[in-house]
Amino acid sequence: MTKLALVTDAWHPQVNGVVRTLDTTRQELEKLGIEVYMVTPQEYRTVPMPTYPEIRLAVTPPWRVSRVIDDIQPDYVHIATEGPLGMIARRWCRKNDIGYTTSYHTRFPEYVRARAPVPLSWSYAFVRSFHNAGVCCMVSNTTLERELAARGFRRLVRWVRGVDTVTFNPDVPPALPDLPKPVFLYVGRVSVEKNIDAFLKLDLPGTKLVVGDGPALPDLKARYPEAVFTGNRLGEELTAHYTSADVFVFPSLTDTWGLVQMEALACGVPVAAFPTMGPLDVIADSQTGALNWDLRQACLDALDIPRDRCRAYAEEFSWESSVKQFWENLQKANDLAIANSN
Structure with missing residues (x-):
């Protein structure tokens, strides 16, 4: 069975769009018969992120994460975040000459600047280096693709998000019907x-x-x-x-x-x-x-x-089509990595 190691520093119990996207992607990939192994902070000691304690960052020796990925023996590696686990997985892939894919979920440089006087150019130099070392970087929309390309990001491919139209539907009775309208x-x-x-x-x-x-x-x-x-x-x-x-x-x-x-x-x-x-x-x-x-x-x-x-x-945006696009990106990236190694 095909194995995917999906590495992310954003995971439960965090409640945000990145976590929901990755968790839904995992579930849909498993429906396709793909074994998805999540490498997340849940397995390691964590510390609160400065200025944002709800986000906890993994603190662990790189060899522990590398051993986990070694044990998985993945056919594909996707790194979703530029955090500590993402950096360790990136190093593992480069050491083992394994092509990996990434995805750009968060405008990390802008988030850093909102909290500290760090120049955008410094933060973008870091994230650009991180993503450009992969076989491809998945982005959700045209505007983001153009902006990142202008900043020197390469090999950008599209991964449009979906929405759960079963859970989220207009027929659920309102929780707060008595609030003054609108x-x-x-x-x-x-x-x-x-x-x-x-x-x-x-x-x-x-x-x-x-x-x-x-x-x-x-x-x-x-x-x-x-x-x-x-x-x-x-x-x-x-x-x-x-x-x-x-x-x-x-x-x-x-x-x-x-x-x-x-x-x-x-x-x-x-x-x-x-x-x-x-x-x-x-x-x-x-x-x-x-x-x-x-x-x-x-x-x-x-x-x-x-x-x-x-x-x-x-209703035009299904998770089924979103995950199909994600999976096709992985396969194309893997074929490209093999071709470049020959």
């Missing part, structure tokens, strides 16, 4: 790089609802007592919070895709966002969202978008 909802990590402040400071009618957890939560709750904060929600309970909303607000300026946008659309909720990477690619010309540098106007415009249009558009 309800403007944010779902995701509550952290500085998500730019949630840009949403909460808007003068909007009705209710602002924030679902998620993170280091910025205490500060935002103190500064915006009129907003409703629920903490993390999962599964059907999360869907019920989506269906409680009239508009999904996505204020991030740094996300590469924004899986929560697709989840909201699958629940029949239109999106309001800035016209930047992620929203530009998810919404495109679908007329399922309002994109405007005036976020307040985008929120108000999105109220007029039909919910059934949002659901119909989301």
Whole structure:
């Protein structure tokens, strides 16, 4: 049976789009008969990431991770993150002359700059070196591909994300039916790089609802007592919070895709966002969202978008087709690595 070692520093109990994407990809690959071995921080001692304690980083001798990968004897290696485990797996692949693939999930340099005075050029030099050493780097959209190519990233291929239209659907009764309408909802990590402040400071009618957890939560709750904060929600309970909303607000300026946008659309909720990477690619010309540098106007415009249009558009993005694209990328990359070694 074909074996894949999928290495990631982002994994449970973290709650974010990267973890959901990788976990769903694992499940769908296993349906195809592929043995997926996850190499994650769960197997090692961890320490909290500075300024973001919810993310825990593995602290382990490289030989321990290398021995795990040796025991797997993988046919393919995919490294999803540029963290400690990703770096160790990268070294293992290069030492053993094994071609590997990567995927670019997070605008890491921008996240670092939001927390510390580190020049973007330094961070991009690191991540560019990391990804360019692989056979290919998978990206979710055209905007990201162009931006990374302009920064010197090579061998970029497309991996479009899917959405679980069974779990996320408009028929689940709302969890908060009594909130004053209209309800403007944010779902995701509550952290500085998500730019949630840009949403909460808007003068909007009705209710602002924030679902998620993170280091910025205490500060935002103190500064915006009129907003409703629920903490993390999962599964059907999360869907019920989506269906409680009239508009999904996505204020991030740094996300590469924004899986929560697709989840909201699958629940029949239109999106309001800035016209930047992620929203530009998810919404495109679908007329399922309002994109405007005036976020307040985008929120108000999105109220007029039909919910059934949002659901119909989301149904075009299946995880089955997403994972098929991922698997084809692995196979093509493996063929290329073999050809280059001969």
